[in-house]
Amino acid sequence: MTSTHAELTKRHRAVLPDWLALYYDEPIDVERGEGRHVWDAEGNRYLDFFGGILTTMTAHALPEVTAAVAEQAGRILHTSTLYLNRPMIELAERVAELSGIDDPRVFFTTSGTEANDTALLLATGYRASNQVLALRNSYHGRSFSALAVTGNRGWSPTSLSPVQTAYVHGSRRRGTPFAGLPDAEFTAACVSDLEDVLGQLHGNVACLIAEPIQGVGGFATPPDGMFARFKEVLDRHGILWISDEVQTGWGRTGEHFWGWQAHDANGAPDIVTFAKGIGNGLSVGGVIARAEIMNSVRANSISTFGGSPVTAAGALANLDYLLAHDLQGNAARVGAVLREQLDGALGRIPGVVDVRGKGLMIGVELAHADGTPAPETATEVLEEARRGGVLIGKGGLEGNVLRIAPPLTLTEAEAREGGRILLAALEKARRS
Structure with missing residues (x-):
């Protein structure tokens, strides 16, 4: 039986432009969200550390926003x-x-x-x-x-x-x-x-x-x-x-x-x-x-x-x-927790050459032992993070930088959980 995602991918590629990028070897349909989590069409749950490209700023399905939209739509x-x-x-x-x-x-x-x-x-x-x-x-x-x-x-x-x-x-x-x-x-x-x-x-x-x-x-x-x-x-x-x-x-x-x-x-x-x-x-x-x-x-x-x-x-x-809710302050506080975890990869995980950014806008740059960019490693980390339950992005001139930008309501516990999964993905990608 063809999976929901495989079927949707086939339909996507049949009718949308070839240059319309899709993440992952097996693309996913993000079907619903709540808070800092999203679920795909096959029932898998993820911590969203990319927010639809830094767009879901507060939270998924934020009741205050949903109510305001529904009330105005009714007018x-x-x-x-x-x-x-x-x-x-x-x-x-x-x-x-x-x-x-x-x-x-x-x-x-x-x-x-x-x-x-x-x-x-x-x-x-x-x-x-x-x-x-x-x-x-x-x-x-x-x-x-x-x-x-x-x-x-x-x-x-x-x-x-x-x-x-x-x-x-x-x-x-x-x-x-x-x-x-x-x-x-x-x-x-x-x-x-x-x-x-x-x-x-x-x-x-x-x-x-x-x-x-x-x-x-x-x-x-x-x-x-x-x-x-x-x-x-x-x-x-x-x-x-x-x-x-x-x-x-x-x-x-x-x-x-x-x-x-x-x-x-x-x-x-x-x-x-x-x-x-x-x-x-x-x-x-x-x-x-x-x-x-x-x-x-x-x-x-x-x-x-x-x-x-x-x-x-x-x-x-x-x-x-x-x-x-002072989400700017939360970005500073919780961002520091996540940053501390990721900073620990420098000098410990081969290939992690820079961790940068501010608040809840963090980049991790990856390179080979000779210093040349490692975009293939970034792609593998992206895949491993998804398999571990975290969605992130990537960018940089050579496509070798991980982009991490969760909603600004991220909790300390979620930051630690996501950081642990990302570090494990980095270690596994480098071994492979």
Whole structure:
């Protein structure tokens, strides 16, 4: 008898694109979830340490979010931005209040990709320039313009571009000329690189777009304060700073509500983009910008689905829960427990060459004995972790970094259980 998963995999491959990635040699259908656990269609239970790519921020089937969505759905699902929308206005007020940006305006989209696309539209129009700076190893989405500022070849299928992008160093260290430099020297080298790149461009540059911690790039983490140094350079040239907080926002790093706040940047970014966690699985993203930048668009514009009543209601309930239960603090406390376990793999399990990240956003980089990346080992650990009952992700320029990002309500007991399973998976993968 054909299993449920085998049958679904066959149907998936018959009708969906070949390039639509599926995890695992035997893909699974995640059928339901509760708290930090999910169950597949064949009844297997897992600790979810990836949250649908850092999207299930609070918990699966969070009653407060479910109730808000159901109540709003019973009233009206959709109207568009052509009409006043109370849930969208209330959510925008809350996001603006939390943004750290002076005189903020908020525009809602349906994804992080669309949010970054909008931010690029704002910056290039405001600065009257199509020149953009981005970080090497970056990922900003899958639209034409978002791919044009993505510095990771594994996720950029075309060299065609609506903007002229120049890539600078800033987060990834291993495999670069800056590997092994202490934080202060690494930061100085990256600032010098930024200055050098600017010296090769044609004057007016629109913006720098950067993730405070690179997501798809394998949770590559710059030294604290680096973007403050970058901002000093950008400000001298009038260049806007876009902080892509799609994965780092809402307290996931534990120490701050936004990833950019780790850099004490003498002022907030000009533009912040967000998505994923705010909706806890609902399709919502957005852009926050100073009013002079947001209002600089000189054309008619609407969003058919951005800030829809039902997604805004669910996102607001999710954000209220996160703040009321101090999930940022929990990310710091429980993240430290998980990090301590994984740090123990360094020097003990061959091939584990780096453990990095902040809060409940942790990357484990794997390499061979000669220092070359080991993507096949990362794939095997992914499989072993699933067999052990934990779902994780992977990323990095070479696909050799484990990505660990559970919901922010993770308990200490769950962190210890998941950490034990991950360490066992690492040991078994290296032996095989």
